[in-house]
Amino acid sequence: ALYDATGVRFRSPPFSPARVRAALEERARPGKRRWWWAGALAVTGLLATLWPFRPSIAPVARPAANLYSAETIERGRLVAEAGDCAVCHTAEGGTVNLGGRPFETPFGTLYSTNLTPDPDTGIGNWSFAAFERAMREGIGRDGRHLYPAFPYTDFAKISDADMQALYAYLMAQPAVAAPAPQNDLRFPFNIRSMMAGWNLLFHDPSPFKPDPTRSAQWNRGAYLFEGAGHCGACHTPRNLFGAEKGGDARLSGALVDGWEAPALTAASRSPAGWTEQSLFEYLRTGRSDAHGVAGGPMAPVVAGLAELPEDDVRAIAHYVATQMDAPLSDPAQSERAAAVVAASRAEPVGQEAGQRVFEGACAACHENGTATFTSAKQALALNTNLHSQRPDNVIQSILGGVHAEGVAGAGEMPAFAHSLSDRQIVDLVQYLRARFAPGETPWKEVGKTVADLRREHDQQ
Ligand code: HEC
Ligand code: HEC
Ligand code: HEC
Known part of the structure; x- marks a missing residue:
């Protein structure tokens, strides 16, 4: 039956997770997507039935307000900031951590939960053991499996002391009653126990292991990046089963919430190149002169990092720099940046329609030499997004503007969704590519991407 379902023949038992995973990845080729889902489901379903049932953990009374010290609660607040709990657990315009933010998945809509210590609708009657199991293994207090839209796959790496502090902090917040909206997931994805098989194949709940051959700073950065910071959850592409890919694909860039989270490896398309500095x-301010701003889903991440001690953010930068093979600093970076900007002064040929839109709507803020209070500080030619293989982030910035609340350096740009037509945006985007990334090939299917992203915008 296993062979019929998956097309993967195992010569000898047992079906270890590593073997099933290797065989599935081996067989997972583009063009066979539909068929593959059926196989994946059968295998995860099969493994789910082999996996022991997860019991519920008895409810407890909420810990007394004076049980934890102010230092512990403050430490927990920083873990929560690093982990962006409030970003995902707060609905648009809603009360912090009350849940109800929708997550669109290919299988339907899932909602975040109430993270306040309300005993009935939040986590008020969760013991630390129940909280820790949820954070490390993705199992709710009542024993049900949680979906990995909740990044427990990364949170598993949070240290015991940080996990205790996080629990203390959450329990010390005001309790507010609000049930999470009903999820709207299609069969069979609404069967939570299927996640047991997924966890077996794709989740590694082992604690963070420092690398003794690296510096303390590197290990601190790695811990924050891989654990609470869950940076890879957005920057690593996922396989057909929704699990992060490994090997060369790790941190190689991925699509998330209609944006592209760019590569954080040597494959970065930043034209002037990143340095640790x-x-x-x-990461500290949301902008870098030789690059651009955090204006999309990266903005709340930067707002969270702003709460952390400076050394922690330096450690993350150090760790990212080693993933990118980027130097600490590079005197040639500003020269290279100047050359990239100089190359973008010439008007591209054959882009007159887009040029007209740019001159009318954008040049006042984006043309060099016309700096005013509202004008952009960074040259568009240095923005990684204009050099990417995909136009998504540029289109997002045009449709929605840049409004990075809580991000010191991000600046403010108006939205153009209502003043520019799809046709104008397509012309404009092609012009921006030709002028500011003259060495790159033109983007394909810009019209379709504009239409898709505008539809998502209208729904928000
Ligand atoms: C990327 C979005 C995201 C982030 C970041 C996030 N969560 Fe969640 N979390 C979710 C979603 C979605 C669910 C619901 C999962 C489900 O129903 O299967 C959830 C569920 C949970 C649950 C289970 C609650 C229950 O009632 O079953 C806990 C506990 C939790 N999150 C704690 C946290 C903490 C603590 C942080 C910060 C360190 C955090 N989450 C950060 C998206 C997120
Ligand atoms: C919620 C998804 C998400 C998470 C979590 C996330 N990022 Fe990002 N990141 C993005 C997106 C999307 C962009 C593109 C720009 C934007 O959003 O403004 C980005 C941009 C970046 C950039 C700029 C890349 C370039 O070449 O322009 C860096 C560096 C970065 N992220 C590092 C990190 C680090 C370090 C973490 C963890 C602390 C992290 N990211 C967590 C989504 C995310
Ligand atoms: C009122 C001034 C203003 C106008 C008008 C304006 N921008 Fe911007 N734009 C900004 C600011 C400020 C930023 C933030 C970055 C900075 O400070 O350099 C920005 C950033 C951007 C970015 C980078 C966003 C990111 O997330 O990396 C793009 C792309 C962009 N603008 C394109 C345009 C285009 C195309 C137009 C015309 C349709 C336009 N802008 C009109 C002020 C403006």
Whole structure:
């Protein structure tokens, strides 16, 4: 039966997770997507039935307010900031951590939960053991499996002391009653126990292991990046089963919430190249002169990092720099940046329609030499997004503008969704590519991407 379902023949038992995973990845080729889902389901379903049932953990009374010290609660607040709990657990315009933010998946809509210590609708009657199991293994207090839209796959790496502090912090917040909206997931994805098989194949709940051959700073950065920071959850592409890919694909860039999270490896398309110093500036303030701003889903991440001690953000920058093979600093970076900007002064031929839109709507803020209070500080030619293989982030910035609340350096740009037509945006985007990334090939299917992203915008 296993062979019929998956097309994968195992010569000898037992079906270890590693073997099933290797065989599935081996067989997973583009063009066979539909068929593959059926196989994946059969295998995860089969493994789910082999996996022991997860019991519920008895409810407890909420810990007394004076049980934890102020230092522990403050430490927990920083873990929560690093982990962006409030970003996902707060609905648009809603009360912090009350849940109800929708997550669109290919299988339907899932909602985040109430993270306040309300005993009935939040986590008020969760013991630390129940909380820790959810954070490390993705199992709710009542024993049900949680979906990995909740990044427990990364949170599993949070240290015991940080996990205790996080629990203390959440329990010390005001309790507010609000049930999470009903999920709207299609059969069979609404069967939570299927996640047991997924966890067996794709989740590694082992604690963070420092690398003794690396510096303390590198290990601190790795811990924050891989654990609470869950940076890979957005920057690593996922396989057909929704699990992060490994090997060369790790941190190689991925699509998330209609945006592209760019590569954080040597494959970065930043034209002037990153340095550890410029990564630190970007992560600390949301902007870097030789790159651009955090204006999309990266903005709340930067707002969270702003709460952390400076050394922690330096450690993350150091760790990212080693993933990118980027130097600490690079005197040639500003020269290279100047050359990239100089190359973008010439008007491209054959892009007159887009040029007209740019001159009418954008040049006042984006043309060099016309700096005013509202004008953009960074040259568009240095923006990674214009050099990417995909136009998504540029289109997102045009449709929605840049409004990075809580991000010191991001600046403010108006939205153009209502003043520019799809046709104008397509012309404009092709012009921007030709002028500011003259060495790159033109983007394909810009019209379709504009239409798709505008539809998502209208729904928000
Ligand atoms: C990327 C979005 C995201 C982030 C970041 C996030 N969560 Fe969640 N979380 C979710 C979603 C979605 C669910 C619901 C999962 C489900 O129903 O299967 C959830 C569920 C949970 C649950 C289970 C609650 C229940 O009632 O079953 C806990 C506990 C939790 N999150 C804690 C946290 C903490 C603590 C943080 C910060 C360190 C955090 N989450 C950050 C998306 C997120
Ligand atoms: C919610 C998804 C998400 C998470 C979590 C996330 N990022 Fe990002 N990141 C993005 C997106 C999307 C962009 C593109 C720009 C934007 O959003 O403004 C980006 C941009 C970046 C950039 C700029 C890359 C370039 O070449 O322009 C860096 C560096 C970065 N992220 C590092 C990190 C680090 C370090 C973490 C963890 C602390 C992290 N990201 C967590 C989504 C995310
Ligand atoms: C009122 C001034 C203003 C106008 C008008 C304006 N921008 Fe911007 N734009 C900004 C600011 C400020 C930023 C933030 C970055 C910075 O400070 O350099 C920005 C950033 C951007 C970015 C990078 C966003 C990111 O997330 O990396 C793009 C792309 C962009 N603008 C394109 C345009 C286009 C195309 C137009 C015309 C349709 C336009 N802008 C009109 C002020 C403006």
